[in-house]
Amino acid sequence: MRILVTGATGQVGWELARSLAVLGEVHALNRAGCDLAAPEAVAERVAALQPDVIVNAAAYTAVDRAEKDEAEALRVNGTSVGVLAREARRLGSLLIHYSTDYVFDGEKPAPYVETDPTGPRNAYGRSKLAGELAVREEGCDHLILRTTWVYASRGQNFLKTMLRLGAERPELKIVGDQWGAPTWARHLSDATAQVLREAQGERRDGRFVSETLHATAGGATTWHGFAEAIHRGAHELGLLARCPVLHAIATEEYPLPAARPKNSRLDGSRLFERFGVRLPEWGPGVGQCLEELTPGR
Numbered sequence: 001m002r003i004l005v006t007g008a009t010g011q012v013g014w015e016l017a018r019s020l021a022v023l024g025e026v027h028a029l030n031r032a033g034c035d036l037a038a039p040e041a042v043a044e045r046v047a048a049l050q051p052d053v054i055v056n057a058a059a060y061t062a063v064d065r066a067e068k069d070e071a072e073a074l075r076v077n078g079t080s081v082g083v084l085a086r087e088a089r090r091l092g093s094l095l096i097h098y099s100t101d102y103v104f105d106g107e108k109p110a111p112y113v114e115t116d117p118t119g120p121r122n123a124y125g126r127s128k129l130a131g132e133l134a135v136r137e138e139g140c141d142h143l144i145l146r147t148t149w150v151y152a153s154r155g156q157n158f159l160k161t162m163l164r165l166g167a168e169r170p171e172l173k174i175v176g177d178q179w180g181a182p183t184w185a186r187h188l189s190d191a192t193a194q195v196l197r198e199a200q201g202e203r204r205d206g207r208f209v210s211e212t213l214h215a216t217a218g219g220a221t222t223w224h225g226f227a228e229a230i231h232r233g234a235h236e237l238g239l240l241a242r243c244p245v246l247h248a249i250a251t252e253e254y255p256l257p258a259a260r261p262k263n264s265r266l267d268g269s270r271l272f273e274r275f276g277v278r279l280p281e282w283g284p285g286v287g288q289c290l291e292e293l294t295p296g297r
Contacts, residue, residue, distance in 0.1 A: 001200070003027065004051035006034050006084075007058030011152035012098065015189035016057055023197060027051065034058070036080035037072065046087040053196060054088050055096045056081065063102075063124040064257040070123040077127035082134030089140035094199060096192060099212070101148045101180065103129045106261020111220075113267045114146075114212050122258035132212065143199060144212040145192065148264045149226070152185035153292040158223070162230045163293070166244050176224035176248025180264030181216040184285030191215055191277050198275045213274070214266035217282035224248040226286075233287045237294045 001024030007013035008028035017028040027049055031037075034045045036058050046054065060066065060076035081097060088095040102125035103118045120126045135142050151159040159182075165172055192215075202208040221229070227246055234240040251260065272278045 001025065001053060002049070002051045003053045003055060004046065004049055005029065005055045005057060006036065007031075007056070008033070010057055011150055011155045011157065011185040012188055013057035014154060015152070015185045016055055016192065019186075019189040019193040020055070020196065023193060024052070031058070036060075036076040039075065039080045039083045042080050042083045043087055046084065046091075050091060051093055053094045053096070053200075054084055055192065055196070056084055057098060059098070060124070060127065063122065066123040066127065067257040070127065073123055073127035074130055077124075078130030078134055081131035082138060085135040085138035085140045085142065088142070089138050093140070094196075094203065095135065095140050095142040096196060097131065097135055097142060097144050099132050099144050099146045100125070100128045101146060101261060101264040101266055103132065103146070104261060106263045108263055111265035111267040112214070112263075114214060114270055121261060124258060136210075140210075141203065141208055142210045143195065145195070145215040146212065146266055147183050147188055147214075148216045148266060149180045149182045150185055150188065151182060151289065153289050158182075158226065159230050159286070159289060162227050163234055163239065166231050166234065166240050169244055171245040171247065172227070173247045173249045173254070174224040174227045175251055175254050176222045177250050178260055178262050178264065179220050179222055181218065181220050181266070182226050182282045182286065183217040183279065184289050186288075187217060187279050187285055188215060191271075191279050194277045195271070195275050198277075211274070213271045214268045215271055215277075215279060216266045216268055217279050217285060218268070219281045219283065220265045221282065222248070229283060229286045230290070233290045237290055239290065239294060
């Protein structure tokens with residue numbers, strides 16, 4: 001099985017190269033190898049490689065910048081995703097594509113299920129929803145995996161930012177009224193490998209049905225709770241000399257160009273029901289990720 005992974009240097013893409021290696025021949029391409037900002041080049045690259053499976057981990061993820069650069073976000077997260085889906089349909093390949101909680105408005109008091117109405121509040125969310133719609137419209141065999149609050153020991157993310165700020169400042173103000181599930185990129189990539197294995201079995205048996213599924217860590221917390229866990233774990237591992245004092249603030253006290261959903265919780269029941277896959281609770285993943293950043297471990 002030949003597997004194309006886009007976004008190979010990103011948080012999830014880098015982990016996928018490891019997780020998927022046991023399933024087949026992985027071709028992990030970075031932006032230079034497959035640039036979703038150039039849709040026509042994407043089609044040429046896929047046509048040349050002829051993959052059996054495409055796992056799209058590339059995306060425009062600059063949420064605030066997208067407010068002024070929505071056309072570029074739509075080109076990467078919408079148009080080029082549609083190109084991947086078109087090529088997958090032409091080749092008879094399976095497409096696994098990652099989406100986000102930002103396709104919802106965040107006003108629901110309970111975790112979102114896959115069939116809840118979408119209503120993105122910002123340009124990034126609109127661009128990711130455009131990608132979902134493009135995949136469905138092309139009609140290829142596909143699985144869309146929505147996830148939340150992804151972090152890793154590499155790249156730019158909330159965990160890395162909190163480590164830096166925790167070392168620089170004695171006190172921090174962190175938003176405490178937005179809820180979600182911090183999801184370690186390794187747990188997401190391992191879950192993807194399990195899903196891919198099962199999905200290919202379904203395809204061989206003629207049982208496969210394309211679907212959108214929620215794939216996030218178990219449990220939920222706020223950004224403030226996430227930051228507390230990061231600092232506490234980092235202090236225990238010697239990555240921080242002391243834990244900064246954290247003050248929980250309201251979203252309105254930390255204005256950003258792009259509106260954020262208050263509720264980013266996604267219900268992962270359907271993922272377990274179909275594939276028997278359930279991601280671990282969010283807390284232990286934070287500790288495991290921090291251990292990767294600890295010298296000598």
